[in-house]
Structures are given as structure tokens and as C-alpha cells.
Amino acid sequence: MAHNGFDVEFTPLDITSDRSIRAAIDELRERGERLDLLINNAGVLPDAPIGADPERSSVLHTDRRCLREALEANTLGPLMLIQAALPILNKGARIINLSSGMGQLTEMGGHYPAYRLSKCALNAVTRIYAAELGDRGITVNSVCPGWVRTDMGGPSAQRDVAEGVETTLWLATMENPPSGGFFRDKAAIPW
Ligand SMILES: NC(=O)c1ccc[n+]([C@@H]2O[C@H](COP(=O)([O-])OP(=O)(O)OC[C@H]3O[C@@H](n4cnc5c(N)ncnc54)[C@H](OP(=O)(O)O)[C@@H]3O)[C@@H](O)[C@H]2O)c1
Numbered sequence: 276m277a278h279n280g281f282d283v284e285f286t287p288l289d290i291t292s293d294r295s296i297r298a299a300i301d302e303l304r305e306r307g308e309r310l311d312l313l314i315n316n317a318g319v320l321p322d323a324p325i326g327a328d329p330e331r332s333s334v335l336h337t338d339r340r341c342l343r344e345a346l347e348a349n350t351l352g353p354l355m356l357i358q359a360a361l362p363i364l365n366k367g368a369r370i371i372n373l374s375s376g377m378g379q380l381t382e383m384g385g386h387y388p389a390y391r392l393s394k395c396a397l398n399a400v401t402r403i404y405a406a407e408l409g410d411r412g413i414t415v416n417s418v419c420p421g422w423v424r425t426d427m428g429g430p431s432a433q434r435d436v437a438e439g440v441e442t443t444l445w446l447a448t449m450e451n452p453p454s455g456g457f458f459r460d461k462a463a464i465p466w
Pocket residue numbers: 288289290291315316317318319348373374375376419420421422423424425426427428429432
């Protein structure tokens with residue numbers, strides 16, 4: 276399908292379902308596709324919308340359902356998708372996990388515990404895969420896009436989507452990318 280001058284094919288995928296992950300990868304394999312780039316962008320913020328009454332996003336009121344929802348989509352989904360995609364990843368392929376400053380241990384604050392835990396754990400997923408895939412020439416990094424005006428970020432966010440994707444595009448296209456790092460604004464940030 277032609278889209279903004281690019282040839283784009285869409286494949287349905289529910290990142291929380293192993294069956295859906297397998298079906299999506301099988302479809303790509305059957306089409307003879309191989310991947311140079313895998314961006315784990317899908318994410319959820321089940322605690323409460325940004326800007327909601329702080330009580331709603333407090334760790335004092337969270338529950339297992341909310342915590343599991345975030346971990347399934349934001350942590351286990353990328354982990355399982357990378358595992359399933361490995362057979363069709365080219366040598367030198369790049370994996371970019373969309374994380375968040377809210378998952379930074381060095382900056383860890385209160386509220387949004389489900390989201391924070393899931394992104395902190397996603398950063399561990401980045402490190403684990405970076406360690407195991409280095410000898411295949413595959414790089415794995417985490418990116419914080421900043422606070423972006425999307426459904427999740429809301430209308431008060433500081434950045435538009437074009438600004439939000441800059442660091443992801445930088446890692447996706449740079450020569451000799453690093454691996455096992457966490458980046459925002461095209462620079463490494465602490466975990
Ligand atoms: N916006 C920010 O300020 C901000 C800041 C830091 C990090 N991030 C991260 O950046 C990434 C993109 O966020 P966003 O702001 O674009 O969020 P968004 O507006 O809420 O969009 C989330 C996207 O994830 C998809 N998604 C959710 N659950 C899914 C599932 N189970 N399977 C497949 N896709 C699923 C949604 O698809 P559907 O529309 O089909 O549901 C949607 O395309 C996320 O990982 C987020 O945590 C965002």
C-alpha cells in the first residue's frame with residue numbers, strides 16, 4: 276500500500292497475545308520478509324490518564340489488574356515479540372524499545388506505579404537482549420521520547436510527534452549504533 280510516498284504493509288498484532296505475535300511473524304515469514312529494524316512502540320498507561328486526580332494514580336490505590344496490564348503490554352510484549360522475531364532479524368538489525376523517563380531508577384518518583392514498573396523492567400529487557408544478541412551483531416536500545424502530544428501524552432505535552440520520534444530515527448539510521456543504552460534527545464541518559 277502506498278502511504279505518503281512509502282510502500283507500507285500493515286500486519287495486525289496484539290502485543291499481549293503470544294498467538295497474535297506468532298501469527299504476525301508467520302505472516303512476515305510467509306511473505307519472505309526479513310527485518311533490519313524492530314521498534315517496540317506499543318504501550319499502555321493503565322494507572323490513570325496524565326493530568327487525572329493524583330489519587331487515581333497513587334501506589335496506595337493500584338491493584339494487580341492494573342499492574343499486570345502494564346507489565347503484559349509494556350514489558351512482556353516486547354520481550355516475547357523480540358524472541359519470536361529473531362529468526363527473521365538480519366545480522367546488524369536494530370531493536371529499539373520505547374521506554375520512558377518514568378521508568379528511570381535514578382529519577383524514580385511517586386504515582387503511576389504500573390507504568391513506572393513496566394518501563395523500568397523494559398529497560399532490563401533491553402540490557403538482557405543487548406547482552407545476548409551482541410554476537411549476532413544485533414543492537415538493542417531503550418529510548419525515552421520525552422513528553423509527547425499523543426493520546427497517552429495528552430494535549431498539554433511539550434513535544435509534537437515529529438520531535439518525539441527524533442531519537443528513535445537517529446538510532447535507527449546512525450552508522451555503528453551503540454547497544455544496551457538508554458537515550459533521550461540523541462544522548463545517553465542514566466537508567
Ligand atoms: N506520549 C508520551 O509522552 C510518552 C512518553 C514516554 C514514553 N512514551 C512511550 O511511547 C510509546 C508510544 O506512546 P504514545 O504516546 O504514542 O501512546 P498512545 O497514543 O497511547 O498509543 C499507544 C499505541 O500502542 C498501541 N497498543 C496498545 N496496546 C497494544 C497492544 N496490546 N498490542 C499492540 N499495540 C498496542 C496502540 O494501538 P491502538 O491504537 O490500536 O490501541 C497505539 O498505537 C509507548 O510505549 C509509550 O509508553 C510515550
